[in-house]
Amino acid sequence: MSPIVMKFGGTSVADLERINHVADLVAKQAETSPGGVAVIVSAMAGQTNHLVSLATGAAGAGVVGENFDDEYDVIVSSGEQVTSGLLALALRKRGLKARSWLGWQMPMLTNDIHGKARIRDIDGEAFSQAVGSGEIAVVAGFQGRTKEDRITTLGRGGSDTSAVAVAAALHAERCDIYTDVDGVYTTDPRIVPKAQRIEKISYEEMLEMASLGAKVLQTRSVEMAMNHRVPIRVLSSFAEVGADNSGTLVCDEDEIMEKQVVSGIAYSRDEAKISLLGVSNHPGIAADIFSRLAEANVNVDMIVQADARGPEQANMVFTCTERDSELAISVLQDAKSKIGFESIVVDRDVAKVSVIGVGMRSHTGVAKTMFDALSAKGINIQVISTSEIKISVLIDSSYTELAVRALHTAYGLDAES
Structure with a gap:
């Protein structure tokens, strides 16, 4: 029985109303996931930009130098900490066993390149045991720690990368990434109204699409998913709880029965x-x-x-x-x-x-x-x-x-x- 990992971006947790909706989605998933559930969250919409402006303003002239970029990471990572605590509270209010986990508590170990750190390992025995026991783990995405116990942030797409890393560490069944669209489309529907949602797409195709301009997933998260063979499902966090929300599955090419010559x-x-x-x-x-x-x-x-x-x-x-x-x-x-x-x-x-x-x-x-x-x-x-x-x-x-x-x-x- 493998766990399910769920990730929610900034627009999905933009305010308390959205966080309560996310709590309902998580609660629904927990009903059918005997292997447990781990949830990775971003900061509430606009919070990271606000924190960045505070940090760069305090540093003077809007510049973050190498003498204080570790403290910059302490500041800008705090938005995810707030979201993880709020969602854990919302889940407890629904009678579920839940707690928040910060990057240093798992711990998610990274190199020491602040602002764009890369994940080295998740040494998470206690974390895995908590998920396996039925406790819903609400993880602050985008952050980790160095071997010197300093907080780091993962850079652009960091929360997606955090989610895939957690899924790999837990040997999860899949990683569900909830966003403001209901899947990956053959092209931008704003340009082509006849664009179709893709049911399944290979890691290689998704990696190319992400690197070539598609905004649904970041390349780092797709690379990690491909390396660790973690299936990713992209779906909408704005769908009603219990509604059909199948999204798009990013998986091995071998799992796709009938391949299109051109997918997107x-x-x-x-x-x-x-x-x-x-x-x-x-x-x-x-x-x-x-x-x-x-x-x-x-x-x-x-x-x-x-x-x-x-x-x-x-x-x-x-x-x-x-x-x-x-x-x-x-x-x-x-x-x-x-x-x-x-x-x-x-x-x-x-x-x-x-x-x-x-x-x-x-x-x-x-x-x-x-x-x-x-x-x-x-x-x-x-x-x-x-x-x-x-x-x-x-x-x-x-x-x-x-x-x-x-x-x-x-x-x-x-x-x-």
Whole structure:
């Protein structure tokens, strides 16, 4: 009898009314989970931003330095502590045995990189015994502790990552992540009203969708779930208690009976295209450029190298997030004399649109369908990037929604009206 892990984000626990609704959902789950229930919660909506503003204001000039980032984590992690206590109280009011657990109490052990710590282990014998005894454990997500007993926070998507880590430690049946949508869709329903909810999606597809712009799950949590083979179910916390709320199951590819050639269309507007023109074309030049960017923690995505007009010269084009573009340009300009290039051109009016599907491994013509559909709409492709289960193209940002709709139709993903 394996336990069930449930995770609720900030919008799901936004106020006392929402917390009471979550308590009803947890109580309902406990009725049918003889292996026990563990619940991971985020801070109430807006609380973390408020705590961050307090911390950065106290630190002066809105900057958190390495001499006090451990205290910053103490402050910003307190929002989850409040939520876990409130939910535990709400469950007790319903006659259930429940208690809150903070990251250091489990303990959830992390490295000592404050603000973006990575989980090393959950040394949780007492925690596991409590869940197995029938006590509902309400865990403050987003936080852990170092071996020196200092509080850490896990960074963006930290509560999702906490939930999957707890599920792995408990050998849970699955990890249910409750959010403000009722599952993973073939694309953004705000752009394509005919988008369909996906019943099952593989870890690999979900990882690609999350990294390519889908906002439902964070990549770190999906990576951890895939590594530990923890099934994740994405479902709505706004559904009525007892209503049909099957959501989307993220699982092994082998568990999906009939695989779609393309499962979904993702997009990202947080893109910048940087072109290094007239780069000296000699062995090691790419290694020199991208090692400098890596040392500056600039995450590079698409890369294209092409011959330039001049002799022994090339043009190097790559993409990164828009927020990293200024840093990337600064790093390269500072090393211009060492790298050897004529000029840098940056274009921030671009978007990345991707098609994802494990069925690509065994089907041909996927790229042709994509290129034909975009060509028919007069959309020019600037850069192309592929993997075994995805094709991404960079286009003018003004064509983003048109491209998403055209591709969704081209691959037969529109729901029948």
